[in-house]
């Protein structure tokens with residue numbers, strides 16, 4: 001755990017609740033402006049607060065999915081979503097996405113979110129593997145994932161197009177069984 005987190009006991013990692021929907025939507029809109037490593041562009045995020053509430057409910061009712069928030073002094077500063085497949089052949093493996101507000105980067109919050117996911121997956125009887133795709137130039141994210149034991153499994157050439165530029169994604173995974 002980073003020195004910052006040791007000294008700031010008010011960081012909480014927990015499942016999102018329906019009452020987080022409005023703040024979570026605001027968080028996503030903020031993140032989109034701060035980074036182009038998020039899956040949506042500014043004009044594409046149209047999720048209403050009601051839809052977000054519905055999404056949170058869906059995650060909380062599923063056995064093989066989890067939606068987390070990281071709060072610091074009760075403010076959402078980070079988020080992680082993981083969902084495994086729905087068919088029998090793929091319900092043991094899923095991908096996640098993680099985001100932290102830029103003002104709070106490099107303080108260990110992203111690592112705490114991914115550690116929570118790994119621990120949850122280890123306890124979960126269905127989940128065998130956690131995967132992710134990360135842009136090949138996202139150095140801090142790749143460093144974070146490797147630190148926690150994720151292995152590179154392949155390169156997805158030109159998988160992401162951002163401002164007219166094609167980017168390779170690295171496919172990474174960790175077996176948690």
Ligand SMILES: CC(C)(COP(=O)(O)OP(=O)(O)OC[C@H]1O[C@@H](n2cnc3c(N)ncnc32)[C@H](O)[C@@H]1OP(=O)(O)O)[C@@H](O)C(=O)NCCC(=O)NCCS
Nearest residue numbers: 035037099100105106107108109110111134139140141143
């Ligand atoms: C990726 C992201 C979630 C990381 O969150 P975070 O809270 O900053 O993560 P942490 O502080 O736990 O870890 C970051 C690590 O990267 C390291 N790092 C920072 N810049 C780096 C660089 N240029 N090269 C290598 N490592 C770097 C930090 O030192 C830290 O490692 P350490 O704990 O060994 O010191 C956050 O930067 C983010 O939200 N980015 C935008 C969205 C995104 O890219 N999401 C991931 C998509 S796959």
